[in-house]
Amino acid sequence: MKNRIIIITLISFLLEVRGYAQHRKKHFPAATFHQANAKITGISYGIASGLKEKHANVLTNGMRLELIGLGLILPLAPSSPINEGDDLVQVRGLKFTEKINGLNLSGSGTVCGDCIVNGITVGAIGQYLFAANGISISIVDNVVEKQNGLQFSMFNDVYKGSGLQIGIGNSAVDYKGLQVGVLSNVTSKCRGLQVGLFNKSKLLKGLQLGALEY
Structure with missing residues (x-):
């Protein structure tokens, strides 16, 4: 009986993962990141992420271009969004808006508290991300909840x-x-x-x- 329960649980999990993967639409060589459940290989583009795309589950493999980001107003914030008493979730357990594997370029800076960048992220004025593994560069403010690598600003x-x-x-x-x-x-x-x-x-x-x- 116990073995049967384990087998049923594993099958249900595999079916759920398969169904989840099937709902992510694939795009090549370019597409906008203003959509849900998308895998973009090549170039993703858009304006001001982090407004409506909560848990949009967008994956970019390549280059992400954001013409204008909310990093423009980040230096005007009265205090840092990082709180010493925060209880951070694990990256694997995060329901992310966007995950970028490669290069993220923003004209004024990406502000997205549940976005992950693996590679290089450059925001001209300021940027705020959940995680950055690699290099993050800004002119004024560079705020990252979890940073592994170089942070320059x-x-x-x-x-x-x-x-x-x-x-x-x-x-x-x-x-x-x-x-x-x-x-x-x-x-x-x-x-x-x-x-x-x-x-x-x-x-x-x-x-x-x-x-x-x-």
């Missing part, structure tokens, strides 16, 4: 990350790696090296280099 903010942060000011809740800030580096938990004029960490296992440290 005037002001970088990450909840949990590993790699390298380079900017005028860097902040993180939990970081493993190197922070290089012209003015400041602030973390709650850091296990690597902080280099800046002002460095602050509640829990540091590494080295701080700066004029003011605590």
Whole structure:
């Protein structure tokens, strides 16, 4: 009886996965990312993601082009969208709006709290993503909940990350790696090296280099 239940459960799971995959429409070589359940191989394009496409399940393999993004207004936000008390979900369990494998380019910056980029993401003014694995670059603000790799901007903010942060000011809740800030580096938990004029960490296992440290 127990074996029968296990077999039925496995069959149901496989059928569900198969049905889910069949609902994702494939596009090549180009299509808009303003649609649901799409797999785009080549170039995806659009304007201002993160408005209506909640849990749209769009996968781009190649290049994603966003003419104008909400990163234009990100520097005007009164505070960072990252909260030290956040309870982040696992990437595998996230119902994402978009997942980009390759290059993400935005004229002003992508703002999408449940988007994932595996590769390189460039937002001219600011960007906010759930996860970035690779390189994320912006001019003013670069905010990522989970960052693995290089984060480069005037002001970088990450909840949990590993790699390298380079900017005028860097902040993180939990970081493993190197922070290089012209003015400041602030973390709650850091296990690597902080280099800046002002460095602050509640829990540091590494080295701080700066004029003011605590």
